[in-house]
Amino acid sequence: RVLICKENAMAYTFLYPIMRAVQAVAMLKITWELKRRYQRVARARESIGKMQTPMLLLHGQGDKIVSCQDSKLLYDLAKGVREGDLDMWVCKGAEHCQIWDKEPAEFEKRVVGFLERFTIESSFGK
Helix, strand or coil: CCCCCHHHHHHHHHHHHHHHHHHHHHHHHHHHHHHHHHHHHHHHHHHHHHCCCCEEEEEECCCCCCCHHHHHHHHHHHHHHCCCCEEEEEECCCCCCCHHHHCHHHHHHHHHHHHHHHCHHHHHCC
């Protein structure tokens, strides 16, 4: 048997409703975040499906402004609805808008190569 002293019983009686309220608020926040994320993914999937142009995603792995996971999510969503006109490069060590500074030769190679694949001239021969 466990005997509860009067002070602990009063503390428990006082704290229990507060603990339940905190738990309820936390669950509401988690539910809201999941719903918001699901809606964002649904909008992205819908938008990517409607796009008629080739897509090149460039992202710096060290970007602290826009999560690299966002580009990866877009890429994964696009892979499901697009064929052949999609490319992605994550530049190691580059921060936000710093890919050109970090890897200028690779940046140029990838961008020019992508554009050459999808220009009218290259599609119909030179």
